[in-house]
Amino acid sequence: MNVSLILRRLLQLILIVAGVSVVVFFMLRMIPGDPAQLLLGELASPDELASLRDQLGLNRPLPVQYWIFVKNMLMGDFGNSVRTGTPVIQEIIPRFIATIELSAVGMLIATVFGILAGVLSAVYKNSIIDYTAMLSALVGVSIPVFWLGLMLIYLFAVHFHLLPMMGRMDLALDIKPITGFVLVDSLIHMDFSAFRDGLSHLIMPAFTLSTIPMAIIARITRSSMLEVLNQDYIRTARAKGMEERVVIFRHALGNAFLPIVTVLGINMGLLLGGAVLTETIFSWPGLGRFVVDSLMGRDYNAVQACILIFAVLMAFINLTVDLIYAFLDPRIRVNED
Amino acid sequence: MRKYLSVLFAVLILVPSISMAASDTLMWGRGGDSVMLDLAQATDGESIKAGIQIFENLVKFGDNSMDVEPQLAESWKVSEDGLIWTFYLRKGVKFHDGTDFNSKAVYDSFARIINKDHPFNGYGKWKYLSLSLKYVTNIKIIDDYTISLSTKMPYAPLINNLALWLCPILSPKAMAEYKDQIGMHPVGTGPFKFVEWVKDDHIILVRNEDYWGRKPKLKKIVIKSIPEPSTRLMALQSGAIDIADDLDPDSISLVKKDKNLVVKENASVNVGYIAINTSKPYLSDPRVRQAINYAVDKNILIQTLFQGLAIPAKNPFAPSIWSYNDDITPYGYDPEKAKKLLQEAGFDATREIELWAMPVSRAYMPDPVKTAELIQAYLAAVGIKCKIVRFDWGTYLKKTANGEHDLCMLGWLGGNADPDNFLYGLLSADTAQTPGASNVAIWKNVEFTDLVKNAQKTFDKAERTGYYKKAQVIAHDQAPWVPIAHTKVVRCFNKSVHDIPLRPNGLNSFEMVWKK
Numbered sequence: 001m002n003v004s005l006i007l008r009r010l011l012q013l014i015l016i017v018a019g020v021s022v023v024v025f026f027m028l029r030m031i032p033g034d035p036a037q038l039l040l041g042e043l044a045s046p047d048e049l050a051s052l053r054d055q056l057g058l059n060r061p062l063p064v065q066y067w068i069f070v071k072n073m074l075m076g077d078f079g080n081s082v083r084t085g086t087p088v089i090q091e092i093i094p095r096f097i098a099t100i101e102l103s104a105v106g107m108l109i110a111t112v113f114g115i116l117a118g119v120l121s122a123v124y125k126n127s128i129i130d131y132t133a134m135l136s137a138l139v140g141v142s143i144p145v146f147w148l149g150l151m152l153i154y155l156f157a158v159h160f161h162l163l164p165m166m167g168r169m170d171l172a173l174d175i176k177p178i179t180g181f182v183l184v185d186s187l188i189h190m191d192f193s194a195f196r197d198g199l200s201h202l203i204m205p206a207f208t209l210s211t212i213p214m215a216i217i218a219r220i221t222r223s224s225m226l227e228v229l230n231q232d233y234i235r236t237a238r239a240k241g242m243e244e245r246v247v248i249f250r251h252a253l254g255n256a257f258l259p260i261v262t263v264l265g266i267n268m269g270l271l272l273g274g275a276v277l278t279e280t281i282f283s284w285p286g287l288g289r290f291v292v293d294s295l296m297g298r299d300y301n302a303v304q305a306c307i308l309i310f311a312v313l314m315a316f317i318n319l320t321v322d323l324i325y326a327f328l329d330p331r332i333r334v335n336e337d
Numbered sequence: 338m339r340k341y342l343s344v345l346f347a348v349l350i351l352v353p354s355i356s357m358a359a360s361d362t363l364m365w366g367r368g369g370d371s372v373m374l375d376l377a378q379a380t381d382g383e384s385i386k387a388g389i390q391i392f393e394n395l396v397k398f399g400d401n402s403m404d405v406e407p408q409l410a411e412s413w414k415v416s417e418d419g420l421i422w423t424f425y426l427r428k429g430v431k432f433h434d435g436t437d438f439n440s441k442a443v444y445d446s447f448a449r450i451i452n453k454d455h456p457f458n459g460y461g462k463w464k465y466l467s468l469s470l471k472y473v474t475n476i477k478i479i480d481d482y483t484i485s486l487s488t489k490m491p492y493a494p495l496i497n498n499l500a501l502w503l504c505p506i507l508s509p510k511a512m513a514e515y516k517d518q519i520g521m522h523p524v525g526t527g528p529f530k531f532v533e534w535v536k537d538d539h540i541i542l543v544r545n546e547d548y549w550g551r552k553p554k555l556k557k558i559v560i561k562s563i564p565e566p567s568t569r570l571m572a573l574q575s576g577a578i579d580i581a582d583d584l585d586p587d588s589i590s591l592v593k594k595d596k597n598l599v600v601k602e603n604a605s606v607n608v609g610y611i612a613i614n615t616s617k618p619y620l621s622d623p624r625v626r627q628a629i630n631y632a633v634d635k636n637i638l639i640q641t642l643f644q645g646l647a648i649p650a651k652n653p654f655a656p657s658i659w660s661y662n663d664d665i666t667p668y669g670y671d672p673e674k675a676k677k678l679l680q681e682a683g684f685d686a687t688r689e690i691e692l693w694a695m696p697v698s699r700a701y702m703p704d705p706v707k708t709a710e711l712i713q714a715y716l717a718a719v720g721i722k723c724k725i726v727r728f729d730w731g732t733y734l735k736k737t738a739n740g741e742h743d744l745c746m747l748g749w750l751g752g753n754a755d756p757d758n759f760l761y762g763l764l765s766a767d768t769a770q771t772p773g774a775s776n777v778a779i780w781k782n783v784e785f786t787d788l789v790k791n792a793q794k795t796f797d798k799a800e801r802t803g804y805y806k807k808a809q810v811i812a813h814d815q816a817p818w819v820p821i822a823h824t825k826v827v828r829c830f831n832k833s834v835h836d837i838p839l840r841p842n843g844l845n846s847f848e849m850v851w852k853k
Contacts, residue, residue, distance in 0.1 A: 037731040046773045048464065083372055084536070085517065091536065150567050158575040165577055166568060171539060171559055283563045285538040293369075293537070 009322065013315040020311040021073070021304070025066050028300050035082065035298035056082065069304070079301035083294070088305045092287065096309065097180035098168060099286035102278070103271040105202050106209035111264060114214040115253075118221020118260075122229060123248060133218060140215030149208045149281035156204060166283035169198050205282040209275060213267035220263045224256040231255075257328055265321035269314045360852045361556035363834070366569050366578035370537045370562045373520030376502040377450055377469070378461045382844070385502045386582075387540050387560050389846050391433075392505035392525035395424055395443065396496060400838040400845065403606060403657060403754030405500050409438065409526065419491030419796055426482040430549045432508035433530045440478040445509040447476050447486070460517040468753065469503035491794040493801060497755040502844065528553040528848035537562055554851035573598060573829060579852065580830040580837070586644030586703075592829045603839045604657040605826045608650055608759065609701035609748035611692075611712065611819040616740055616779040619690070624682040626816035629744075630668035631675035632719040633712055639822055642704045642711070646827065650820035652809050654751060654759040657841040659798070660805035661756075665813050675719040689722040693737065693745035697730050700824050701748030708821075709746065740771045740779045747777060752842055756805045760789045764812060778817035785811045 036052040053059055057068065072079060078088040117137065121130035157165035164170070169182050175194050178185050183202075186194035228234065229252055237247045276288035287306060294302035371384040376392055379385055395410040407413075410424040430438035449457035451470050463469075472495065475487040488495060498504065511524035523531045528550065529542035540560040544553045561578060563569040570588045573581040574595060584592065592598045611633075613626045620626065635649040648656075651667035679686075694709035695702055702708060709725045716723050723744070728736060737745045751758040762768055762775055766786040769776035785808050792804035812818070826843040833853050838845040 034731040034735065037734055048466075052462070084521075085373070086521070094535075095537070150571075153568060153571050157577070158571045161575070165572055165575065166563060167538065167561070171541065171561075281565045281568055283538070283561070283565070283568060285535065285562075289537065289564065 005322070005326070006319070009319045013312070013319070016315050017308060017311055021070065021308060022066070024304050024307045025069060026062070028303060029062060029065075031298070035300065073308070078305035081294070081302045082299045083297050083302070088301045091290070091302065092305060092309065094177075094180055095285060095287040095290050098284060099272060099275055099279070099288060101168075101181050101183065102202065102205055102209060102284055102286060103268070103275060105206040106271055106275075107213065107264075107268055109206055110210040110214040110217055110267065113210075114217030115221050115260065117214075117218040119225055119248065119253060121218070122222045122225035125226065130222075134222070137215035137218045140211040140218075143211060145208055145211070145277045146281060148211060149204070149278060152204045152208060153281070163204055164197075164201050165204075168201055168285065169194065170201075205278050205284055208281070209271060209278045213263075213271060216267060217260065217263055220259055221256065224259045225252060228252045228256040258325065261321055261324050261328065265317050268317050272310065272313060360833075361554075363555050363558045363580070363847065363850060363852065364578040365558060365560045365580045365582070366563045366572050367560065367582040368562070368564055368566070368569070371534075371540065371560075374523040374531065374534075374540075375461060375507070375520035376505045377446070377463065377507075378520060379502065380464050385844050387542070388505070388523065389502055389527070389844055390529040390542055390558060391523045391527045391531050392502075392507065393527050394500055394502075394504050394506065395426075396500045398500050398754065398840055398842075400849070401603065401840060403659075403841055405496055408500075409443075409506055413496075415796055419488075419493075419794065421485055421487050422495065423479070423483065423485045426484065427549065428482055430526050431547055432511070432524055432526055433545060434508050434511055434524050436508050436510045438506065438526050439481045440484040441481075442506055442509050443484050444476055444478050445512060446506045447473070447504070449512070452476075457512050457516075460512070460519060465503055468501065468758075469498055491796070493793060493796050494753065494755040494757040497753040497758075501753045528846055529558060548848070551848050553848040555847065558847065573831065576831065579834045580828065582828070584827075584829055586646055589646070589827060589829060590644075597832055599830055599832050599834075599837075601828045601830070601837060601839050602646075602825045603841055604648065604655055605700070605750075605824050605843070606655050606657055606752070606754050606841045607701040607748060607750040608654055608823055609699075609746070609821045610650070610653070611821065612737075612742075612745050612747060612778040613817055613819070614740055614743055614745070614777070614779055615781075615817055617743055619685065619688060620743060622682040622684075623815050624678045625684050627668065628675040628678040628682070628684070628719065629716065629721070630816050630819050631671045631678065632721070633715045633819055633821075634670035635821055636670070638708060638711060642707055643822055643824060644703075647822040647824040650823050651813070653764060653812055653818065653820060654756055655823035655841070658751065658754050658756055658759075660802040662806040662809040664806075665809060668816075672715075672719050679720060684721070686720045686722070689724055690743040691726045692716075692723045693726045693728070693733065693742045695730075695746045696727055696733060699748055701750070701822065702746060703824075705746055735772075737777045738772055738774050740774060740777070742777070745777055750842070754841065756801075757789065757793055760785075760805060760808050760812070761793065764817065765789055780815070780817035782811060782815060782817075785815075 035056065036049045036058065057065060080086060081088050081091050084091065117133040121133040124130050153165045156163040175182065175185050175189060175191060178188055182198035183195060186198055234247060234252055237251050275286055276292055278284065279286040279289045291303060291306045294306070367383060367386070369383045371387045372381050373379055373384055374388045374391065376385060376388040379388060393408050395408060396405050397408040398404065399406055409427050409430065411427050413422060413424045415422050426440060426443065432438060445457060447470060448455040449461065450463045450466065451473055452458060472488040472490060472492040473486050474489045477485045479485055505525060507519065508524040511522065512519050515522045521534065528545055528548050530545050532543050533541040539562065542558040544556050563572060566585055566588060569581045570584060570591065572578045573592065589600060593600050613620050613629060615621055639645065639647045639649055651665055652662055654661065656663065692709055692713060695705035698705055713723050713725055736742065737747065749759060749763055764776050764780060764785065766781040766783065768774060769779045769781050771779065788804045788808040792801045795801045795804065826839060826841060828837060828839050830837055835851050835853065836849045838849065
């Protein structure tokens with residue numbers, strides 16, 4: 001693989017994270033409102049406020065506060081959460097895993113069904129299949145996540161009692177966390193009823209989360225496929241008497257994949273950030289909700305750490321997308337060299 | 338491909354349908370998670386709701402009232418000079434970790450809050466000292482089951498403070514072991530033991546089998562955070578949870594219509610009010626302030642913005658609190674009289690005054706912006722021009738405590754249900770000193786202040802009642818506030834749940850609750 005490309009990208013990543021840290025740090029502190037007042041509530045005395053400000057280091061000049069923040073961060077110390085007093089990193093990890101689990105399943109649904117719908121509508125262009133798929137995609141992009149989530153809950157949880165409406169698993173089940181991923185842990189323990197329970201909790205939130213990316217993927221796949229299907233080599237393949245399935249899935253889809261990968265990468269990032277609403281509706285104990293709660297509570301340390309993690313993650317996703325490009329399309333590899 | 342699809346479908350079909358909560362487990366849904374479960378440090382309602390299942394105090398409030406009753410202290414007496422309180426403790430009580438409850442535990446639980454030299458003092462932040470043990474100067478262990486508290490002045494409201502969540506008794510062993518993490522590992526004497534806490538998701542409590550009091554009927558309580566109100570409502574309707582807290586008025590009316598669900602209401606101990614800054618020369622004439630009182634139609638406000646879930650206020654505190662003066666005739670809605678009073682007082686009708694609207698909604702002020710707009714219209718109708726001003730919450734509190742406003746909206750939940758909490762805390766001359774005033778009307782009435790300070794030093798309840806009733810008459814006549822409303826506390830639950838208590842402050846322990 002291309003080492004210099006990776007090195008260059010990693011260097012960029014460091015710059016990006018440094019930039020994000022500056023922006024986040026100073027933006028947060030520009031929000032009006034005194035964190036000490038928020039923490040102590042309506043009736044705090046001026047003495048109590050002053051002593052808390054002192055404890056939190058809010059009395060020091062901003063550049064000094066920033067310097068301390070960077071120094072600690074480099075040693076892996078993101079500080080303690082102002083709201084709970086526990087180290088931020090301890091608060092973040094379990095939530096981060098919950099968000100990853102939800103986003104990964106959401107992305108899986110979006111990718112599989114999005115690509116399938118896109119391929120079918122390209123192959124059966126201007127047919128009833130095409131219209132149905134593209135109309136669904138339009139609805140999928142436009143439907144408010146919030147409304148969809150509530151409707152799903154009403155239908156499948158309240159009305160038909162088919163699926164659980166909230167949380168990651170039934171609290172009566174006791175699975176000792178190893179990785180933190182409910183599905184993985186239940187498989188490690190060979191506890192299939194817990195696996196089914198975890199899965200049933202995932203269906204509605206993951207589907208809700210997947211609608212928008214699924215629709216986008218379907219539309220991109222369709223247009224990319226249409227372009228490829230008009231190429232000469234497809235005609236050649238067909239002329240050689242190749243089976244239609246092989247033509248479409250190997251020759252056409254394989255070459256139509258580049259724009260799809262780009263969209264997948266962007267959407268993975270969006271999913272991680274955009275899970276806030278879904279997490280709120282389905283009471284999913286994830287990172288999106290945590291960021292919002294922390295922001296409301298002026299929990300500087302927690303917000304900084306979360307945003308930095310998101311920034312690093314986005315940068316890594318972009319790096320991965322670039323590497324996949326190089327793998328999919330040899331011409332990119334050649335140009336980079 | 339086909340094979341995988343069929344496996345997928347098989348899994349989907351096998352997915353179990355949701356189970357209803359077991360009959361000895363109470364599923365309790367609420368909007369947010371607790372912050373910490375050391376109640377001496379907690380300031381948010383969600384922490385208190387969970388914590389009072391685990392902890393007990395020397396004394397407590399009644400199940401459905403705010404009258405003080407014995408809890409871990411069987412009885413108590415106050416010395417002649419009113420400075421020393423002696424408590425006789427209950428014997429044979431054990432903490433959840435198996436250690437004994439005794440005077441040492443009370444000493445450690447209180448001394449850590451007020452005594453800077455106590456080894457546990459540095460393990461916490463005692464944010465609401467002014468509401469808990471502020472006037473206590475010394476704690477003395479007399480014997481294993483007798484303890485005394487000395488106060489720096491006679492302070493009758495102390496007994497109500499001790500019943501507040503802020504004065505819990507914790508296991509000294511646990512406090513020494515968990516240090517500043519005690520709030521994540523609560524160990525008390527209460528009807529339920531702490532088992533598990535997954536932040537932002539749920540808290541699990543189980544029955545304390547060795548509980549000294551009424552045996553808890555439930556085996557387990559799961560307190561679940563469900564931030565989205567519509568989800569919370571649907572969870573209640575579907576039977577996934579048994580109790581849903583913090584539903585909005587629209588949801589409550591839906592619950593009322595559902596034959597499987599029950600709504601219980603009680604009068605709250607809060608008040609929402611408009612404070613009129615009496616230190617501004619143009620608002621210093623009581624006739625102007627009375628005019629503002631006459632100009633506002635509280636009944637309309639309550640019907641529209643509180644959706645009927647409140648009663649109009651005429652005094653600074655709610656009728657559920659003792660010594661409420663019901664003989665006072667409220668200022669009715671009378672714009673003509675308001676205009677007349679303004680004319681008499683020579684109010685300058687060209688002056689535009691500022692009405693500060695709260696940026697956040699609270700139980701006592703569910704829709705502050707619309708409330709401000711309505712009041713603006715009411716005032717305009719009698720010839721007072723006013724401009725609505727908004728700040729973020731932190732700035733709002735700071736500026737109002739500096740007395741920078743003309744009119745401002747605020748409210749208060751008097752957790753300890755003592756009139757002192759409202760009258761001294763929010764209206765005395767002592768608390769009107771800027772900056773940091775909690776009397777944001779900056780109203781410095783000597784006669785009123787003397788009355789409420791005398792009441793603090795009086796231990797005879799009838800005599801205290803007399804002082805407070807007089808003080809309420811002065812507050813009414815001088816009109817530093819427009820008292821708006823006292824909201825009701827509401828609890829929505831499934832009809833399979835029985836004996837749900839509802840204290841006026843909305844905070845109860847659930848040992849008597851059972852499910853069918």
